Amino acid sequence: MKRRLQALSVLLLLGLVKLPVEQTATATLREARLLTAMPDFGLRDQLGQMSFAAALGGLRSLVASFTYLRAYNAWENVNWAMVDSLFQITTRLQPRYEHYWDEAAWHMAYNAASYYLNDETLNPAVRGKLFHEHIRRGHDILQEGLRVLPEDPRLWNSLAELYERRTYEPARAAECYLKVAEFTGNARFLRFAGYQFAQSADRAFWQRGYDLLRAAYDKNQRPPTLINTLKDLEKKLEVPAERRIPESYVPVPSGAAVPG
Amino acid sequence: MTSYRAFSPARIWTLATATVTQLLRMKILIFLLAFCALVVAAGFAFPVLNPEQQLKLLKDVSFGALQVFSLVIAIVATALLLPRDLEDRTLYTILSKPVPRHEYLLGKLLGVLLLIGAGLLLMDLAFSAVLWLREKLLLAQIIQALEAKTPEAVAQLQEIVGKQGLNWGLHLGVLAVFWKAAVVAALALMISCFASSTLFTVVVTFCVVIIGHGQGLIREYFLQGGTLAEPVKKLLSALLAIVTPDLGVFDVVDNVINGEAVGLGAALAMSGTALLYLTGYAVVSHLLFVEKEL
Amino acid sequence: MSTAPEPTPAVAVENLSKVFKAGLGKRAFVAVRDLSLTVREGEVYGLIGPNGCGKSTTMKTVLGLLAPTRGRTAIFGRSSTEVASRQAVGFLPENPYFYKHLNGLETLLFYGRLCGLAGAELRDRAREMLSLTGLEDAADRRVAGYSKGMLQRLGLAQALLHRPRLVVLDEPTAGVDPAGSRKIRDLILGFREQGLTVLVTSHLLEQMQEVCDRVGIMAHGRMMREGRVDELIAVENQTELVLRDASPELLAGIRELVERDGRAALVRSGQPRTTLESLFLEATEEKP
Ligand SMILES: Nc1ncnc2c1ncn2[C@@H]1O[C@H](COP(=O)(O)OP(=O)(O)O)[C@@H](O)[C@H]1O
Ligand SMILES: [Mg+2]
Numbered sequence: 001m002k003r004r005l006q007a008l009s010v011l012l013l014l015g016l017v018k019l020p021v022e023q024t025a026t027a028t029l030r031e032a033r034l035l036t037a038m039p040d041f042g043l044r045d046q047l048g049q050m051s052f053a054a055a056l057g058g059l060r061s062l063v064a065s066f067t068y069l070r071a072y073n074a075w076e077n078v079n080w081a082m083v084d085s086l087f088q089i090t091t092r093l094q095p096r097y098e099h100y101w102d103e104a105a106w107h108m109a110y111n112a113a114s115y116y117l118n119d120e121t122l123n124p125a126v127r128g129k130l131f132h133e134h135i136r137r138g139h140d141i142l143q144e145g146l147r148v149l150p151e152d153p154r155l156w157n158s159l160a161e162l163y164e165r166r167t168y169e170p171a172r173a174a175e176c177y178l179k180v181a182e183f184t185g186n187a188r189f190l191r192f193a194g195y196q197f198a199q200s201a202d203r204a205f206w207q208r209g210y211d212l213l214r215a216a217y218d219k220n221q222r223p224p225t226l227i228n229t230l231k232d233l234e235k236k237l238e239v240p241a242e243r244r245i246p247e248s249y250v251p252v253p254s255g256a257a258v259p260g
Numbered sequence: 261m262t263s264y265r266a267f268s269p270a271r272i273w274t275l276a277t278a279t280v281t282q283l284l285r286m287k288i289l290i291f292l293l294a295f296c297a298l299v300v301a302a303g304f305a306f307p308v309l310n311p312e313q314q315l316k317l318l319k320d321v322s323f324g325a326l327q328v329f330s331l332v333i334a335i336v337a338t339a340l341l342l343p344r345d346l347e348d349r350t351l352y353t354i355l356s357k358p359v360p361r362h363e364y365l366l367g368k369l370l371g372v373l374l375l376i377g378a379g380l381l382l383m384d385l386a387f388s389a390v391l392w393l394r395e396k397l398l399l400a401q402i403i404q405a406l407e408a409k410t411p412e413a414v415a416q417l418q419e420i421v422g423k424q425g426l427n428w429g430l431h432l433g434v435l436a437v438f439w440k441a442a443v444v445a446a447l448a449l450m451i452s453c454f455a456s457s458t459l460f461t462v463v464v465t466f467c468v469v470i471i472g473h474g475q476g477l478i479r480e481y482f483l484q485g486g487t488l489a490e491p492v493k494k495l496l497s498a499l500l501a502i503v504t505p506d507l508g509v510f511d512v513v514d515n516v517i518n519g520e521a522v523g524l525g526a527a528l529a530m531s532g533t534a535l536l537y538l539t540g541y542a543v544v545s546h547l548l549f550v551e552k553e554l
Numbered sequence: 555m556s557t558a559p560e561p562t563p564a565v566a567v568e569n570l571s572k573v574f575k576a577g578l579g580k581r582a583f584v585a586v587r588d589l590s591l592t593v594r595e596g597e598v599y600g601l602i603g604p605n606g607c608g609k610s611t612t613m614k615t616v617l618g619l620l621a622p623t624r625g626r627t628a629i630f631g632r633s634s635t636e637v638a639s640r641q642a643v644g645f646l647p648e649n650p651y652f653y654k655h656l657n658g659l660e661t662l663l664f665y666g667r668l669c670g671l672a673g674a675e676l677r678d679r680a681r682e683m684l685s686l687t688g689l690e691d692a693a694d695r696r697v698a699g700y701s702k703g704m705l706q707r708l709g710l711a712q713a714l715l716h717r718p719r720l721v722v723l724d725e726p727t728a729g730v731d732p733a734g735s736r737k738i739r740d741l742i743l744g745f746r747e748q749g750l751t752v753l754v755t756s757h758l759l760e761q762m763q764e765v766c767d768r769v770g771i772m773a774h775g776r777m778m779r780e781g782r783v784d785e786l787i788a789v790e791n792q793t794e795l796v797l798r799d800a801s802p803e804l805l806a807g808i809r810e811l812v813e814r815d816g817r818a819a820l821v822r823s824g825q826p827r828t829t830l831e832s833l834f835l836e837a838t839e840e841k842p
Contacts (some may be wrong), residue, residue, distance in 0.1 A: 004454075005549035015502030019479065021536055022506040025529040026476060032526040034512035054474040054508060057410070058437065061514035062324035065317050097518050099312060178439035265670070268840040280652065285655035348651040353712060356617045356645035357668045357724075360637045507839075553574075554619045 036096050053093055064093035068100065071107075080112040084137065091145065098152045109162050134201025135166045149243070153183040160192070167219030170199040175176075191216050191226055198229050208234055217245060271359060277368020280375050283337050292379060295325045296386045303390045310341065311398040316423035318394060319517045322387040324436060327513070329383065330376050330441035331469065337375070338448035339461035351554055362546045365449065372445045377438055384434045388426055395425035423519040432527055433516035439534035440510035444469055446541035448506065453548035471500060472507035481504065505537050512543050558600075562631040564720050564751040565593035565616055572611050572793075587609040587775040588625070594720070595630075596741060598752040600762040603772035604838055609755040610648055612772075616753070617645055629720060641669075644713030648724040650705055654698035658689050658708055661697055662715055669716035683711035688737065703734035710741060721745060723754040727761055736744035739765050773838035794835050 030051035056063055070087035087104035094100060112164040116122070116130035142159045149155060160176030163169040174196035190212050197209025210233040213226055227245065234244045279426075302321035304313060345351040354364060399421050403414060448465040455461040479501040480492060510530060516522060572586040580817050581806040586608040593599040601609050606762050614620040616627045632639035652661045662680035663741040666672075671679060684690050687707040700708065706726060723742070730733065742765045756762050762769060763783060770780040779786065797804070812820050 003547050003551050007473060007544045009541070010547060011544050014536075014544070017538070018505070018533075018536060019501065021533055022476070022509060023483070025533045026506070027511065028529040029512060029526050032523055033520050034515045034522060035508070036515065053469055054477055057473045057507065058327045058440070058511045058513040059324050060511070061316075061517045062320040064373050064514070065320040068313070069309075069317075072309070093512050094518070097316075098513055101314075131274060187488070205298075208378050268670070268674070270670070271668055274664065278656075282653060282655055314617050348653075349647050350652055352614070352617075352619060352647040353645065353650060353652070353665065353709070354668065355619060356640055356643065356647075357665060357716075358637055358641040358670075359668050420737065551621055553621065554614065 007069065008076070033096070056093070060093045061097075064090045064097070064100070067093065071104075075107060075111070078115065080107075080115070081113070082133070083107050087141075091141075095145075095148040098145065098149055098154050101141060101149070101155055102158050102198055105138040105141040105145070105162070106157060107138075109135045109166050113166070114136070133160070138162060139167070151183050153180045156180045156183065157189075161197075164196060170196040171202065171205050174200070174205070187216065187219070187221065191221065191223075198233050200213060203237070206233055209233060210237055266360070269361065270454060272363050272367045272370060273518070274353075275359075276362060276370035279368050280342065280373025282341075283333075283371070283375050283514075286337075288333065288337075288375070288379070289430075290374040291304050291329055292382055295322075295329060295383050298322075298325055299387050299390050303394045307368070310420060312424050313400060314398065315391070315395060315421070316517060318391055319430070322383070322391075323419040323433065323513050323517060326380060326383055326437050327398075327440075332381060333374065333376050333379070334445040334464045335448050335462055335469070338368075338372050338445045338457075339452050339458050339465065339500075341372070342414070342452045343455075343458045343461075345554065347447065351546055353445045361550050361552075365453075365545050365549055366542065369446060369449055373442050373447075376441045376445065379496045380434055380438050380441075384431060388430070392426045393420060426494055427519070429511075429516045429519070429521045430524035435527065436512050436516070436522075436530055437509045439530055440507055442503055443507065443510075443534055443541075446545070449547040450541045450548070453545045455553065467532070468504055472504045474508070474510070475501060475504045475506040480506075506533070510535050559781045561595060564595045564597075564630060565591070565599075565722075565753055566628045566631075567612065567616065568627070570612065570615060570622050570627060571614060571624040572620060573623040586615070588672065589772070589775070589777050590625075590679045591777060591780065593751060594721075595751050596746075596749050597767040598746050598754065598765055600766035601753065601755045602757065602759060602762055602767040602769055603755075603778075605757055607772045607838075608775040609772060610755075612634045612774075613645075613722055613753070613755060617643065617722065641716075642719040644716065644718035646709040646713045646721070646723045646726055648728065649702075650706070650709030650712075651789055652697045652708065652712075654682060654696065657694050657696050658684060658700075659693040661708060662711055664713050664760055665712045671716060671806045672830070679715060680711075683772070684716055687711045687741070690809055691799070700798070703730045706730055706734070706738065710738065715750050717806050720749075720751045723752065725757070727756065727758060735761065776835035 020058070026035060026104060030037055030054065038236065053060060055233045067086050071083050071090060074086055082105075083179035084104070087100065087107065091097075093102045113131045113134035118125055119127060119130075122130070136143070139159070139162055142155055142162065145155050146152065146159070154177050156179040160173045162182060163176060165172035174193040177189045177193035177196060181187065194209045194212035194216065197205040197212065202210075213230045213233065216226060217230060230245055234241075299318070299322050303318045306317060309317065342351075345354070351364075355361065399418060402417055404422065406413075406417070444465065445469060448461060451464050451468075452458075452461040455464065478497045482497040482501050512520075512522065512526070512530070568590050570586055570589045570731065574583045589608070589612060591601070597623055601612065603609055609780065611620065614635065615622050616629065618637070620641060627634045629639045629643055630739055634682075651665070655663060661681055662683060664675060666676040666680060681690075681693075684693050687710050689704060689711065690706055690737075692704060697708065701816070704731075707840050710723070713723070716728055726738050730738065741760060742752055744834070746765070746767075752765075754762070754766070766783055768780070768785065771778045809820060812818055
């Protein structure tokens with residue numbers, strides 16, 4: 001009996017000692033991005049889903065793979081609601097895997113949206129509504145993903161493309177391309193941002209686009225689109241003639257070529 | 261007659277290797293073969309998926325099997341050890357030799373850990389080989405399909421595929437799986453020191469393992485949920501957080517599969533936590549076992 | 555019997571009581587009550603008594619497998635609670651059983667390593683024990699296929715492996731066929747010649763009679779009788795006349811008749827002696 005009491009007290013003591021150790025270890029591993037703090041996705045999924053995901057332990061990734069395969073199946077059967085809900089589970093299970101967010105959004109904003117737009121059996125008003133709703137859904141998925149992975153260039157790029165090609169919001173697309181450039185360090189995306197700013201309706205954005213493209217030009221990045229856009233912006237912004245780029249095509253000095 | 265020593269690593273080793281043989285002769289190797297078949301199947305199934313997903317699925321299935329293997333052995337094998345020795349009265353002959361009881365316990369625990377460790381190592385090797393092969397094949401396929409010829413383009417593809425391919429982080433992921441299994445084994449041994457049956461040990465350990473995976477949530481609720489409005493809930497969560505281990509600490513696998521590197525700090529954090537649990541449970545086991553009536 | 559101060563006894567049990575606590579609601583069970591016994595170095599001591607009288611419990615307490623509720627036990631002066639007390643002891647438990655997955659030789663090697671033996675010395679010793687117990691032919695067979703008698707002999711081999719000074723044998727002949735039982739008794743007689751101390755239990759009396767120097771008879775957890783076997787039992791080529799209210803004249807007449815017979819001789823007269831068997835039945839039927 002005495003030994004049992006000793007055992008119990010050691011167990012409780014261990015319990016108290018381990019709490020700060022567990023906190024520290026969890027913090028360290030979260031910082032190393034090896035553990036994921038359960039992201040707060042809003043009131044819908046609270047403790048229930050969180051503890052479900054926790055209980056799966058290290059099998060989350062495997063289960064996510066299975067739900068992903070099922071989503072793939074649902075896509076083949078053109079069951080968009082199913083695709084959406086299965087991807088929702090998949091992304092909850094493994095929120096740090098960018099590919100799931102990206103593909104989920106792509107299915108909604110492109111595949112599902114276009115499917116409804118082209119569905120002859122629906123009346124045009126419904127088709128338009130469903131088209132926009134699914135683009136919106138894709139947009140929301142990317143936003144959610146970016147809350148978990150705020151520095152993920154792939155998701156920023158997808159969001160930029162969605163603004164550019166689906167909702168036609170060039171200024172927003174430009175901001176997203178700037179993020180991509182920031183997180184990849186690839187100058188090409190600065191130019192993409194510049195093109196999008198150039199297409200917006202606001203003079204202030206034109207100026208930002210001009211600055212970006214001019215800077216690229218000065219670094220000898222001179223593909224034809226850049227030159228054309230830059231000339232266009234010079235006109236719109238009424239840049240004084242002496243500061244404009246030369247009218248004729250300027251060959252790029254050899255050795256400084258950057259494709260794109 | 262040789263002179264008696266109070267602590268003898270040789271005796272512990274003898275007990276540990278006997279435990280390993282005991283478990284091995286329970287045909288545990290079959291499981292390893294099944295694992296290899298599964299890995300190969302997962303490596304080449306679902307060719308419709310994109311290459312990144314194919315590699316991920318291969319890793320998911322392999323790590324899933326690794327974890328199931330290690331946890332099942334940790335719970336079931338450990339739960340069997342003490343009751344079986346007691347039932348067969350082999351415990352009488354062992355403990356009537358000059359073998360301190362804590363050495364007996366350490367030997368048993370070490371035996372289970374050796375078996376899990378060796379099993380995981382073999383599975384890691386098999387899985388690494390398949391993953392490496394699959395990665396190379398997929399890369400060749402993509403390069404051919406995209407007709408990538410410039411060294412830069414090839415390097416870029418290599419980087420994309422490589423992120424899902426074989427890397428050191430994966431082996432450290434296996435280490436995390438091992439630590440979790442080790443903690444669970446120590447827990448099962450501790451429970452079997454006072455349990456009345458194997459089934460009881462298995463069921464209780466299994467419950468603690470389930471709760472242990474959510475211990476992080478419970479602990480954070482208790483440490484941070486500042487309101488004193490629900491004292492009962494608070495007390496309950498405190499109690500659960502104290503008596504169960506945080507097994508979630510070792511659940512780095514899904515991020516490791518995703519290509520995150522395991523740094524030295526992370527490896528130390530996991531190992532340190534695991535060793536704390538192991539020591540604690542070993543001490544409690546000893547206290548429960550040292551005067552146990554056989 | 556000498557009256558010189560006793561050297562450290564091989565086994566000392568002093569006022570041992572062992573109570574098994576039962577589950578909730580059930581009465582605790584007293585398996586051994588206030589038992590004392592001493593086994594001197596070099597003697598063969600038999601603890602006999604019916605099943606369930608507490609023999610095994612006493613042995614397990616001596617070996618530190620059970621903790622005494624009251625009293626103490628010691629081996630060569632060392633308390634049974636010390637692990638070191640077990641280094642000079644070999645124990646054959648009741649119905650021994652070994653790891654099924656090992657063969658005979660592997661089993662002995664395993665126990666030998668636990669006793670600190672190693673290498674060639676251990677192998678030689680293990681082989682020696684196998685031949686001593688007649689198990690050489692079964693050395694490579696898995697223990698799972700051993701018969702009861704073989705397990706018993708393997709248990710003996712295991713107990714003797716590390717050259718203990720004391721062997722504790724719990725029911726070594728139980729469930730073994732007569733030939734096997736004979737062999738085990740011969741081994742015990744061999745131990746006595748080698749100067750080993752033996753503490754052996756049995757519920758079979760005539761078997762103990764020929765190997766034990768001293769016996770203790772237990773019943774209901776108590777020691778009922780204890781003493782040298784030849785003091786406790788009568789010799790078989792003697793006939794006893796047990797008379798009630800015999801007058802001195804009658805006794806004198808009987809003596810006269812015996813003398814006249816020429817062949818028979820009166821060895822002694824006095825209080826009657828009993829056989830171990832009747833002593834046993836008598837002792838164990840006494841209510842505690
Ligand atoms: N662990 C135990 N728990 C409860 N009762 C026990 C235990 N071990 C033995 N007993 C009881 O103690 C009594 C003595 O048992 P034992 O010493 O094995 O007798 P034996 O003289 O036949 O060897 C028996 O009635 C047995 O039922
Ligand atoms: Mg008995």
